[in-house]
Amino acid sequence: xxxxxxxxxxxxxxxxxxxxxxxxxxxxxxxxxxxxxxxxxxxxxxxxxxxxxxxxxxxxxxxxxxxxxxxxxxxxxxxxxxxxxxxxxxxxxxxxxxxxxxxxxxxxxxxxxxxxxxxxxxxxxxxxxxxxxxxxxxxxxxxxxxxxxxxxxxxxxxxxxxxxxxxxxxxxxxxxxxxxxxxxxxxxxxxxxxxxxxxxxxxxxxxxxxxxxxxxxxxxxxxxxxxxxxxxxxxxxxxxxxxxxxxxxxxxxxxxxxxxxxxxxxxxxxxxxxxxxxxxxxxxxxxxxxxxxxxxxxxxxxxxxxxxxxxxxxxxxxxxxxxxxxxxxxxxxxxxxxxxxxxxxxxxxxxxxxxxxxxxxxxxxxxxxxxxxxxxxxxxxxxxxxxxxxxxxxxxxxxxxxxxxxxxxxxxxxxxxxxxxxxxxxxxxxxxxxxxxxxxxxxxxxxxxxxxxxxxx
Amino acid sequence: xxxxxxxxxxxxxxxxxxxxxxxxxxxxxxxxxxxxxxxxxxxxxxxxxxxxxxxxxxxxxxxxxxxxxxxxxxxxxxxxxxxxxxxxxxxxxxxxxxxxxxxxxxxxxxxxxxxxxxxxxxxxxxxxxxxxxxxxxxxxxxxxxxxxxxxxxxxxxxxxxxxxxxxxxxxxxxxxxxxxxxxxxxxxxxxxxxxxxxxxxxxxxxxxxxxxxxxxxxxxxxxxxxxxxxxxxxxxxxxxxxxxxxxxxxxxxxxxxxxxxxxxxxxxxxxxxxxxxxxxxxxxxxxxxxxxxxxxxxxxxxxxxxxxxxxxxxxxxxxxxxxxxxxxxxxxxxxxxxxxxxxxxxxxxxxxxxxxxxxxxxxxxxxxxxxxxxxxxxxxxxxxxxxxxxxxxxxxxxxxxxxxxxxxxxxxxxxxxxxxxxxxxxxxxxxxxxxxxxxxxxxxxxxxxxxxxxxxx
Numbered sequence: 001x002x003x004x005x006x007x008x009x010x011x012x013x014x015x016x017x018x019x020x021x022x023x024x025x026x027x028x029x030x031x032x033x034x035x036x037x038x039x040x041x042x043x044x045x046x047x048x049x050x051x052x053x054x055x056x057x058x059x060x061x062x063x064x065x066x067x068x069x070x071x072x073x074x075x076x077x078x079x080x081x082x083x084x085x086x087x088x089x090x091x092x093x094x095x096x097x098x099x100x101x102x103x104x105x106x107x108x109x110x111x112x113x114x115x116x117x118x119x120x121x122x123x124x125x126x127x128x129x130x131x132x133x134x135x136x137x138x139x140x141x142x143x144x145x146x147x148x149x150x151x152x153x154x155x156x157x158x159x160x161x162x163x164x165x166x167x168x169x170x171x172x173x174x175x176x177x178x179x180x181x182x183x184x185x186x187x188x189x190x191x192x193x194x195x196x197x198x199x200x201x202x203x204x205x206x207x208x209x210x211x212x213x214x215x216x217x218x219x220x221x222x223x224x225x226x227x228x229x230x231x232x233x234x235x236x237x238x239x240x241x242x243x244x245x246x247x248x249x250x251x252x253x254x255x256x257x258x259x260x261x262x263x264x265x266x267x268x269x270x271x272x273x274x275x276x277x278x279x280x281x282x283x284x285x286x287x288x289x290x291x292x293x294x295x296x297x298x299x300x301x302x303x304x305x306x307x308x309x310x311x312x313x314x315x316x317x318x319x320x321x322x323x324x325x326x327x328x329x330x331x332x333x334x335x336x337x338x339x340x341x342x343x344x345x346x347x348x349x350x351x352x353x354x355x356x357x358x359x360x361x362x363x364x365x366x367x368x369x370x371x372x373x374x375x376x377x378x379x380x381x382x383x384x385x386x387x388x389x390x391x392x393x394x395x396x397x398x399x400x401x402x403x404x405x406x407x408x409x410x411x412x413x414x415x416x417x418x419x420x421x422x423x424x425x426x427x428x429x430x431x432x433x434x435x436x437x438x439x440x441x442x443x444x445x446x447x448x449x450x451x452x453x454x455x456x457x
Numbered sequence: 458x459x460x461x462x463x464x465x466x467x468x469x470x471x472x473x474x475x476x477x478x479x480x481x482x483x484x485x486x487x488x489x490x491x492x493x494x495x496x497x498x499x500x501x502x503x504x505x506x507x508x509x510x511x512x513x514x515x516x517x518x519x520x521x522x523x524x525x526x527x528x529x530x531x532x533x534x535x536x537x538x539x540x541x542x543x544x545x546x547x548x549x550x551x552x553x554x555x556x557x558x559x560x561x562x563x564x565x566x567x568x569x570x571x572x573x574x575x576x577x578x579x580x581x582x583x584x585x586x587x588x589x590x591x592x593x594x595x596x597x598x599x600x601x602x603x604x605x606x607x608x609x610x611x612x613x614x615x616x617x618x619x620x621x622x623x624x625x626x627x628x629x630x631x632x633x634x635x636x637x638x639x640x641x642x643x644x645x646x647x648x649x650x651x652x653x654x655x656x657x658x659x660x661x662x663x664x665x666x667x668x669x670x671x672x673x674x675x676x677x678x679x680x681x682x683x684x685x686x687x688x689x690x691x692x693x694x695x696x697x698x699x700x701x702x703x704x705x706x707x708x709x710x711x712x713x714x715x716x717x718x719x720x721x722x723x724x725x726x727x728x729x730x731x732x733x734x735x736x737x738x739x740x741x742x743x744x745x746x747x748x749x750x751x752x753x754x755x756x757x758x759x760x761x762x763x764x765x766x767x768x769x770x771x772x773x774x775x776x777x778x779x780x781x782x783x784x785x786x787x788x789x790x791x792x793x794x795x796x797x798x799x800x801x802x803x804x805x806x807x808x809x810x811x812x813x814x815x816x817x818x819x820x821x822x823x824x825x826x827x828x829x830x831x832x833x834x835x836x837x838x839x840x841x842x843x844x845x846x847x848x849x850x851x852x853x854x855x856x857x858x859x860x861x862x863x864x865x866x867x868x869x870x871x872x873x874x875x876x877x878x879x880x881x882x883x884x885x886x887x888x889x890x891x892x893x894x895x896x897x898x899x900x901x902x903x904x905x906x907x908x909x910x911x912x913x914x
Contacts, residue, residue, distance in 0.1 A: 196672060200770040209734025214757045215653055215855030218785050220729075220750040222739040225758035225780070226693060233690035236683060272677075277666025282679040282810040293677040300671045301682035302773050303764035308781055313657040313818050315783050316759050323682070324765055326772050328675050353739040361770050398672030 003137035004446045008130065008439070015129050015442065016112070016435065018048075020105040022121050023114035029064060029088035029155045038064045038151050041087040045149050048125075052132055054147065061159035064088065064151030068170065071131075071145045079456040080144040081449070082173040082410070084402065085124025085180065086153035089116025090427045097429035111432045118433040119426035123179035123419050124149055126438055130445035142453035146173060153180075157402060164409040174456060175375055176406045176414040177448070179441065181396065183418040184265045186436055189387035189444065191379045192416035193371040194395040195403065196294070197329035199339045200361025203228070203346060204322045207354045211307065211316040218317060222353035225306040228321040231349055231356075235299055235342075240284040242299045244345045250333040254295055257372065261393045262290055294395035297338070298328040326361075328397065335363030367403050369413045378451035379415045386444025417444065460594040461903045465587065465896070472586050472899065473569070473892065475505075477562040479578050480571035486521060486545035486612045495521045495608050498544040502606050505582075509589055511604070518616035521545065521608030525627065528588075528602045536913040537601040538906070539630040539867070541859065542581025542637065543610035546573025547884045554886035568889045575890040576883035580636035580876050581606060583895055587902035599910035603630060610637075614859060621866040631913060632832055633863045633871040634905070636898065638853065640875040641722045643893055646844035646901065648836050649873035650828040651852040652860060653751065654786035656796045657818025660685070660803060661779045664811045668764065668773040675774060679810035682763040685778040688806055688813075692756055692799075697741040699756045701802045707790040711752055714829065718850045719747055751852035754795070755785040783818075785854065792820030824860050826870045835912035836872045836905065843901025874901065 008015075027041035028034040042058055042065040049056040049069035056069040067087075074080065092102035092115045100106040102115035112122075124147070134141045148171065150160045164171070183190040207224035208217075237243055254262070267290055273281060283292035302325060307318030327338055343358045350356040369376055371393040383391035396416075403414045419441035425431045465472075484498035485491040499515055499522040506513040506526035513526040524544075531537065549559035549572045557563040559572035569579075581604070591598050605628065607617045621628070640647040664681035665674075694700055711719070724747055730738060740749035759782060764775030784795055800815045807813040826833055828850040840848035853873075860871045876898035882888045 198672070198772070200772075202770075207735055212733060213855060214755070214759065214783055215655070215785060216853075217733060217750055218757050218854060219753050219755040220738060220740050220746045221733055221735045222737075223757050225761050226689065226756075228761070229686040229758070230690035230693070232683065233687035236687070276669060276674060276678055278664055278678050278810065279812060280679075280810045281677060282808070283677050289677045293674055296676050298671070298676040299683075300675045300680050300772075300774055301686070301763070301778075302671065302771055303766050303775065304682050304685070304761040304778060305766045306758070307760035309760050309762045313659075313781055313783060314759055315655070315657075315757075317757055318760065321758075321761060324770055326671055326770060328672060351739070353735065353737045355736060396673075397675060398670060 001447065001450070003139060004133045005443060007133040007136055008442050008446060012439065015438065016107070019112065019117070019122055019125055019438065020114070022125060023105045023112070023117045024103055026092070026103045027088050027116065027151065028091050029152050030091050038088065042067055042151055045087050048128055049147060052128065052135060059163065061163065063159040066151070066160060066163055067147070067149040069147040071141060074144040078143050079174040079453060080146065080172065081452060082146045082148055082171060082176045083124065083127045084176055084178045085127070085147070085149045086120050086151065087149055088151040088154050089119065089121070090154050094429065099430055110435045112435060113430055113432045115431050117431055118420040118424040119431065120153070120180045122433040122438055123441060126419065126441040127179065127445045130442045133446055134449065141449060143449045145449070146171060160402070161405060164405055168409060171410055173410060173412055175412050175452070176410070177417060178403070178414055179417050179419050181400070181416050181418040182420045182422060184394070185421065186387060186434070186440065187389045188265050189383040189389060189391045189440065190394045190418055191371065191376060191383060191391060192396050192418060193369045193376055193393050194295070194331055195367040195399050196397050197333065197335060197364045197366035198326055198399055199329060199335035199363040200326045201339060201342065202322065202324055202359040202361065203232070204320060204357040204359070205231070205354045206320045206357065208317060208319055211319050214315040214317050221317065222351060223317050224354055225318050225321040227351060227354045228306065228323060231346060232301060232323055234349060240282065242297065244342050246341045247297065247338065250337065251297060252331045252368070254291065258393065261371070262295070262395070263288065264392050265290070265394070293397045295330055297330050297333060300326050300328070302326055329366045331366045331368035333366060335365060339363065364399050364401060365404060369415065374455040375413065375415060375452060378455035379417055379448065382444050382447035382451045383417060385447040387440040417448070458904070458907070460596060461590045462900060464590040464593055465899050465903060469896065472895065473564070476569065476574070476579055476582055476895065477571070479582060480562045480569070480574045481560055483549070483560045484545050484573065484608065485548050486609050487548050495545065499524055499608055502544050505585055506604060509585065509592060516620065518620065520616040523608070523617060523620055524604070524606040526604040528598060531601040535600050536631040536910060537603065537629065538909060539603045539605055539628060539633045540581065540584045541633055541635045542584070542604070542606045543577050543608065544606055545608040545611050546576065546578070547611050551886065556887055567892045569892060570887055570889045572888055574888055575877040575881040576888065577610070577637045579890040579895055580898060583876065583898040584636065584902045587899045590899070590903055591906070598906060600906045602906070603628060617859070618862060621862055625866060628867055630867060630869055632869050632909070633867070634874060635860070635871055636874050636876050638857070638873050638875040639877045639879060641851070642878065643844060643891070643897065644846045645722050646840040646846060646848045646897065647851045647875055648828065648833060648840060648848060649853050649875060650826045650833055650850050651752070651788060652824040652856055653854050654790065654792060654821045654823035655783055655856055656786060656792035656820040657783045658796060658799065659779065659781055659816040659818065660689070661777060661814040661816070662688070662811045663777045663814065665774060665776055668776050671772045671774050678774065679808060680774050681811055682775050682778040684808060684811045685763065685780060688803060689758060689780055691806065697739065699754065701799050703798045704754065704795065707794065708754060709788045709825070711748065715850065718828070719752070719852070720745065721849050722747070722851070750854045752787055754787050754790060757783050757785070759783055786823045788823045788825035790823060792822060796820065821856050821858060822861060826872065831912040832870065832872060832909060835908035836874055839901050839904035839908045840874060842904040844897040874905070
């Protein structure tokens with residue numbers, strides 16, 4: 001390993017120059033005028049792969065090209081890992097909030113500022129750099145690698161979702177590695193081992209056939225807006241627990257190991273509160289804020305609509321009231337079971353004075369890789385070695401849909417190894433990437449393959 | 458009285474011809490193109506008054522003219538009553554739903570169909586016809602009368618509200634008589650002796666500084682839409698009672714006389730349910746539907762707004778949630794006291810995790826004339842004599858703001874003596890007026906003045 005790390009250190013300036021070069025391409029997938037830049041970015045990353053001697057194919061799609069590059073002469077005796085990344089970036093607007101132009105990378109201290117630099121150009125480039133170090137070290141790479149770099153992550157990955165089932169054999173692997181997520185700080189390199197899932201529904205309460213005069217009829221029939229408030233309001237108790245029977249039945253309890261690990265990162269309540277702009281935090285009793293937002297299911301009202309919403313007042317009993325709801329799921333909840341439990345409970349509670357309609361929406365399963373399994377432990381060792389601090393495990397509150405797609409189509413787990421920091425501003429002006437995170441990420445990527453190979457044997 | 462009634466009977470055809478003549482004028486106050494018709498209608502009613510020998514003035518206003526006509530040689534020994542009506546009508550649209558053109562009165566059976574015929578041309582014309590009968594009878598009219606006929610009732614009576622305080626002396630009277638409301642049927646002529654009041658407020662709950670990602674943050678802070686639902690949902694218990702402390706303190710209990718009288722009109726639950734299009738009726742336990750919609754206060758949500766309301770779903774914790782609310786008040790509740798009681802209760806219940814803002818809206822006091830007082834009893838005798846059925850007393854659930862204005866500026870009560878029937882379609886296509894109600898209304902109006910004079914002495 002010494003040779004590999006030494007190579008990385010020796011070429012540090014080139015890694016930064018390359019990164020700036022890549023970040024100069026305004027590969028904004030959402031904006032039609034950048035179509036030529038999308039092609040340039042795909043070509044850039046393909047050339048980089050070809051330069052490493054990888055077998056590289058740029059696949060045309062209905063949208064932007066997908067680059068697939070693999071280490072040559074794959075050995076069936078070695079495990080195979082797929083590194084996923086994306087060369088497309090978020091739109092840079094509003095320009096006026098950028099300190100320097102978004103596609104003219106600016107180095108200040110140990111940060112590089114540019115659109116897309118931490119989402120996700122820096123991270124997959126770190127993996128390619130680490131591979132270059134391996135290939136030049138003279139040491140045999142203990143794994144087969146496939147790089148899968150797409151150009152539509154910021155716009156929904158439609159082409160990739162079509163591509164995956166048609167290229168199952170080509171993409172077959174033992175696990176997927178993604179570095180497109182965050183870590184709490186350089187002192188806490190982290191493996192994200194769980195993501196929340198989701199199930200969406202719309203609840204509609206119908207009362208009178210039309211809006212009615214609240215003076216002439218008020219008091220003699222149910223008000224659909226009040227019925228909706230009572231129905232939804234009753235779904236959460238004063239301890240922040242969801243009252244739907246069976247709601248928590250499938251929830252996998254956090255192990256002592258997990259709780260201890262999750263608690264290692266210092267949580268600053270005051271700054272979290274200030275960041276969100278709330279007067280006080282609130283959540284399910286018996287859990288920390290970090291556990292609440294990552295490891296516990298939620299019932300969130302995303303929108304309410306009923307009756308008159310304009311200026312002043314209108315004295316009506318509204319004919320109907322509606323709520324949009326998403327429920328965040330945690331392992332091992334399943335969207336179907338929870339959606340049905342909530343619907344059944346609402347149907348049970350709904351008074352006979354109004355009509356209830358439930359429209360189910362999209363669903364996505366939560367995701368969990370056992371943090372104590374051999375691959376996760378290998379990843380943690382690589383993170384610790386790469387960043388020089390003992391790695392932690394963490395959960396994320398949101399979903400990364402591509403992870404479920406890899407599971408579905410390739411039948412494998414994904415290891416989420418973060419490199420970006422909380423103040424990196426992805427999707428916002430003045431996006432940046434820490435050069436220390438870049439260097440640590442490269443070292444982590446270099447350590448990862450022997451660790452994973454050892455774990456596989 | 459025989460002579461008066463005989464005169465009314467003898468001229469029946471003329472009353473109908475006159476009514477049709479009046480109804481032919483498309484005096485739509487809301488529509489600018491009908492300004493000349495507004496003038497024609499004011500002139501029509503003024504000429505009718507002049508024809509009776511009344512001292513008649515057409516007052517110009519910033520809007521449409523106000524006609525004031527008084528019986529000549531007012532005697533200070535007789536009581537004075539003011540008859541209020543309005544010559545303006547609702548817009549006739551949608552034309553295609555009318556069986557015959559709205560301003561070409563059509564007689565079918567015992568009904569006349571035309572826009573404005575029961576709101577309010579027929580009723581104040583009935584009063585004028587009854588006065589003609591008195592004046593031709595040779596009998597001394599036992600009261601002084603002032604007719605006040607305005608042209609902006611359907612658009613808010615703005616000119617009249619300016620007119621009243623400036624013509625206090627001219628309009629001084631012992632009571633106001635209005636026939637611009639309904640009766641349950643010809644068999645149940647009715648005095649409306651109470652109206653509900655109102656107080657409006659807007660409730661806003663603010664949470665995070667902006668809409669937040671429900672995956673990343675959901676579970677760790679309060680959801681303002683959920684807080685609003687729980688806050689409002691808790692304001693009404695399962696018995697339909699409002700839970701605000703003190704809410705019912707000022708409510709005047711229905712007397713046995715009132716409950717018995719209110720219960721005289723047969724209530725057909727099935728047809729009421731079908732009319733409103735609800736699956737079941739609902740209201741405060743211990744009260745009939747009629748009592749609930751007229752004699753009990755309510756808390757109605759008129760509108761709800763929060764977060765995402767478009768197609769599909771958006772996974773956010775909304776930054777804020779808002780509700781528009783109107784509370785219907787009954788005698789002797791006061792808008793100020795109830796608004797403050799509700800606001801204080803909401804402030805008490807609101808959790809510290811969100812910020813509550815209450816914006817007070819308009820208010821209007823409820824109205825009550827004692828149904829057992831001498832004027833009310835006189836009115837009931839006139840109704841009974843006019844319609845040939847024992848009159849009832851009733852309450853209305855809505856408000857008639859002009860009643861409060863008369864009380865405020867002239868210091869007198871208003872007697873609400875209805876002539877229109879539940880199927881008369883005011884404000885709707887195929888508005889009609891029953892010729893039997895017209896005839897009964899004229900007889901009632903003829904009986905009213907000696908009854909009120911006797912009650913005053």
